[in-house]
Amino acid sequence: xxxxxxxxxxxxxxxxxxxxxxxxxxxxxxxxxxxxxxxxxxxxxxxxxxxxxxxxxxxxxxxxxxxxxxxxxxxxxxxxxxxxxxxxxxxxxxxxxxxxxxxxxxxxxxxxxxxxxxxxxxxxxxxxxxxxxxxxxxxxxxxxxxxxxxxxxxxxxxxxxxxxxxxxxxxxxxxxxxxxxxxxxxxxxxxxxxxxxxxxxxxxxxxxxxxxxxxxxxxxxxxxxxxxxxxxxxxxxxxxxxxxxxxxxxxxxxxxxxxxxxxxxxxxxxxxxxxxxxxxxxxxxxxxxxxxxxxxxxxxxxxxxxxxx
Amino acid sequence: xxxxxxxxxxxxxxxxxxxxxxxxxxxxxxxxxxxxxxxxxxxxxxxxxxxxxxxxxxxxxxxxxxxxxxxxxxxxxxxxxxxxxxxxxxxxxxxxxxxxxxxxxxxxxxxxxxxxxxxxxxxxxxxxxxxxxxxxxxxxxxxxxxxxxxxxxxxxxxxxxxxxxxxxxxxxxxxxxxxxxxxxxxxxxxxxxxxxxxxxxxxxxxxxxxxxxxxxxxxxxxxxxxxxxxxxxxxxxxxxxxxxxxxxxxxxxxxxxxxxxxxxxxxxxxxxxx
Numbered sequence: 001x002x003x004x005x006x007x008x009x010x011x012x013x014x015x016x017x018x019x020x021x022x023x024x025x026x027x028x029x030x031x032x033x034x035x036x037x038x039x040x041x042x043x044x045x046x047x048x049x050x051x052x053x054x055x056x057x058x059x060x061x062x063x064x065x066x067x068x069x070x071x072x073x074x075x076x077x078x079x080x081x082x083x084x085x086x087x088x089x090x091x092x093x094x095x096x097x098x099x100x101x102x103x104x105x106x107x108x109x110x111x112x113x114x115x116x117x118x119x120x121x122x123x124x125x126x127x128x129x130x131x132x133x134x135x136x137x138x139x140x141x142x143x144x145x146x147x148x149x150x151x152x153x154x155x156x157x158x159x160x161x162x163x164x165x166x167x168x169x170x171x172x173x174x175x176x177x178x179x180x181x182x183x184x185x186x187x188x189x190x191x192x193x194x195x196x197x198x199x200x201x202x203x204x205x206x207x208x209x210x211x212x213x214x215x216x217x218x219x220x221x222x223x224x225x226x227x228x229x230x231x232x233x234x235x236x237x238x239x240x241x242x243x244x245x246x247x248x249x250x251x252x253x254x255x256x257x258x259x260x261x262x263x264x265x266x267x268x269x270x271x272x273x274x275x276x277x278x279x280x281x282x283x284x285x286x287x288x289x290x291x292x293x294x295x296x297x298x299x300x301x302x303x304x305x306x307x308x309x
Numbered sequence: 310x311x312x313x314x315x316x317x318x319x320x321x322x323x324x325x326x327x328x329x330x331x332x333x334x335x336x337x338x339x340x341x342x343x344x345x346x347x348x349x350x351x352x353x354x355x356x357x358x359x360x361x362x363x364x365x366x367x368x369x370x371x372x373x374x375x376x377x378x379x380x381x382x383x384x385x386x387x388x389x390x391x392x393x394x395x396x397x398x399x400x401x402x403x404x405x406x407x408x409x410x411x412x413x414x415x416x417x418x419x420x421x422x423x424x425x426x427x428x429x430x431x432x433x434x435x436x437x438x439x440x441x442x443x444x445x446x447x448x449x450x451x452x453x454x455x456x457x458x459x460x461x462x463x464x465x466x467x468x469x470x471x472x473x474x475x476x477x478x479x480x481x482x483x484x485x486x487x488x489x490x491x492x493x494x495x496x497x498x499x500x501x502x503x504x505x506x507x508x509x510x511x512x513x514x515x516x517x518x519x520x521x522x523x524x525x526x527x528x529x530x531x532x533x534x535x536x537x538x539x540x541x542x543x544x545x546x547x548x549x550x551x552x553x554x555x556x557x558x559x560x561x562x563x564x565x566x567x568x569x570x571x572x573x574x575x576x577x578x579x580x581x582x583x
Contacts, residue, residue, distance in 0.1 A: 040456025
């Protein structure tokens, strides 16, 4: 602490203002400043997390007294066919969304980094879906997907027969993925755009003097230098997808035939539709373990294969 | 990179096409909200209503609870955002400026809770609210928004960039920590407060999950909840529902247009998603 030493040796007033008991004096001030945060941390984090641990090993329907059942909730998870089905759905959703989002997000970032006429307006339009209320736009999408709705009407002239988007199990998940891509695409774009703008222009200038084509520049300069941003956006994107609720609640309620019931929506179903708080808490710990796994993957792998400048 | 003229034109064209695709759901929403029931149910769909039915908006506000829900959302969001900014900035000040035993350990605890997914805490939170008899109250809607470990962390990062010599000057002039917080740190952290403000505004205004759990009576519906519930009750009234959806989107778009720069740079910095 260079400034601290300087203060003690050089400026005399400091030794008066900061006597030996200073740490102690700050403690009372700190308690005042921290009191609301500590209360919030206790009520909204510490107490709920502790309760979730207790609930995970209990059976409780809220009305009857809570009953300790040991690890039987977790044993039930391990043998629950619906749980495995929701895991598959979650995998389907996550992979589909990340593939579409990464590809389209990269395209959008490459477009929006150019200085062109009206770029500010374009950027605003690209970012609009991200900020608007899920409930509002998901209802609009639900109607747009109806058999005689605008999406099928647009596909008609292309020779595509009306698609039963949300009413058939094989079409519901693709429909949900398209909607979520529309909504979250620009989050990816913002991260990748920031990554693109941090690549020095000299790299492109030098390589074009050496005769590199646009295509070569993209594969040899842009993509490697963008990989940290892409990797970061991938992991955070997965963690966010694992916790989605609103679009599924509004558009499908997990159906038809459980085809869009993800793990997170299954937690809601068990906890708040079937009132099995203990089982839902156990499922939420499974979700926590999966999210923790991705967080750890990010920590370990980002040092290995991501190319930092 | 210099672009040739033909490239510029095609780039502009592709960008415009993308913008049109992203705007399409909004345009359909607005168009449907101005149609008659007959028009909105027609096949093939009618893209532009013959006579704009502005009365759909009146009907949504007056008869379908949207007006009341708008007021509830405004109250809940305002109180939560202002509260969160105060609570988080006070906490961040302690972590950034004060020295006390256990400071780093407590800060680590704040960071650790950020890794726990919402789904783990929301079940116990619901049972707590239920046990406390707070189901169907403004308190239940507001109190979870008053504190945010992320907000405390974000503001601490901003506070740390303010030179400590300004604090020392205030102390020499006879000020105390409260003066430093109020007259030095807060005015110099407008960017940070703006960033946290827009994140929490969008998060709380748009949130659906928590109100779904703790609110049952129509009088306390927030806007997203009112829209979601109207869906079950008035399945056929697409045009009125779309009017409600447009009403819900306008405030967030206005706030976004005002704070766009801060919003985007903060996402790029923190990777936070509302």
